[in-house]
Amino acid sequence: MEFEPIGVIHTPFQTKEECPMQPMYALGAVGKVEVFEPYASGLRDVELFSHVYLLYHFDRSGEVKMFRPPFLDDLPHGVFATRHPCRPNGIGMSIVQVLKRENNVVEVAGIDVLDGTPLLDIKPYMPRFDKIDDASEGWLSEKPPRPKPAGRE
Amino acid sequence: MEFEPIGVIHTPFQTKEECPMQPMYALGAVGKVEVFEPYASGLRDVELFSHVYLLYHFDRSGEVKMFRPPFLDDLPHGVFATRHPCRPNGIGMSIVQVLKRENNVVEVAGIDVLDGTPLLDIKPYMPRFDKIDDASEGWLSEKPPRPKPAGRE
Numbered sequence: 001m002e003f004e005p006i007g008v009i010h011t012p013f014q015t016k017e018e019c020p021m022q023p024m025y026a027l028g029a030v031g032k033v034e035v036f037e038p039y040a041s042g043l044r045d046v047e048l049f050s051h052v053y054l055l056y057h058f059d060r061s062g063e064v065k066m067f068r069p070p071f072l073d074d075l076p077h078g079v080f081a082t083r084h085p086c087r088p089n090g091i092g093m094s095i096v097q098v099l100k101r102e103n104n105v106v107e108v109a110g111i112d113v114l115d116g117t118p119l120l121d122i123k124p125y126m127p128r129f130d131k132i133d134d135a136s137e138g139w140l141s142e143k144p145p146r147p148k149p150a151g152r153e
Numbered sequence: 154m155e156f157e158p159i160g161v162i163h164t165p166f167q168t169k170e171e172c173p174m175q176p177m178y179a180l181g182a183v184g185k186v187e188v189f190e191p192y193a194s195g196l197r198d199v200e201l202f203s204h205v206y207l208l209y210h211f212d213r214s215g216e217v218k219m220f221r222p223p224f225l226d227d228l229p230h231g232v233f234a235t236r237h238p239c240r241p242n243g244i245g246m247s248i249v250q251v252l253k254r255e256n257n258v259v260e261v262a263g264i265d266v267l268d269g270t271p272l273l274d275i276k277p278y279m280p281r282f283d284k285i286d287d288a289s290e291g292w293l294s295e296k297p298p299r300p301k302p303a304g305r306e
Binding site for chain 1: 154156175192194195196197199201202203205206208220230231232233235244246271273274275276277279281282283285286287289290292293
């Protein structure tokens with residue numbers, strides 16, 4: 001199936017080395033989500049939400065492997081048990097904080113994607129559906145949060 | 154950009170009228186997520202997580218409109234402020250509970266998609282990234298949860 005970018009995400013991050021691994025490591029990072037004109041009217045009321053999901057295309061990811069060690073572990077896991085960008089159908093997902101909207105541009109905090117990333121969709125974060133209080137941490141359960149090393153994969 | 158299904162989602166729901174609107178309305182509904190063989194090894198350790206995101210293609214959605222009233226409200230909102238299936242790039246997202254995995258099939262609870270829906274990706278639900286405790290409800294904040302009516306859009 002064929003998908004088209006509906007916009008582009010502007011961020012401070014030009015290289016993978018600069019780019020945070022997840023929004024929680026990028027709390028200070030502000031980006032601008034530009035939605036192209038044909039879709040701009042679909043943004044109405046997005047600014048009522050404190051958080052949204054961005055779906056986007058990992059357009060600069062590397063070789064797809066079915067399992068490998070992710071950033072947060074030294075042991076290999078299946079790609080579908082990780083959020084690694086090198087995956088079949090390179091669709092990325094980040095939850096970001098909505099700061100404000102001006103026409104077709106949504107300013108967001110906690111952005112963790114490369115500058116120029118093609119935007120596929122925006123969905124509101126709805127706590128009654130998305131906040132799972134009893135979710136397990138999977139293989140992460142014994143891994144403390146760790147800061148991003150300089151040269152992460 | 155071109156994406157290919159990596160699998161197919163088997164559910165009890167043959168029509169939109171039967172299909173729950175969100176996983177929270179489908180807690181008893183069990184489905185099977187079949188991942189095609191070339192990708193099956195990527196499932197390793199998925200079963201360690203209690204919940205996963207399914208990304209899939211809304212392959213039977215209707216006309217895309219930039220704003221309309223969603224299921225949970227009588228007022229129109231921009232499509233990106235809703236989870237409506239009729240959206241540019243019809244990518245759906247559901248958080249489901251993992252019951253078990255047998256080889257290339259993951260049995261899940263809380264499934265809310267039509268039988269035969271093409272699967273695009275599976276990502277683990279990681280509470281440290283995905284559970285946003287202070288997220289607002291947006292336009293939903295004054296809407297009580299309501300059961301799915303018989304003929305929802």
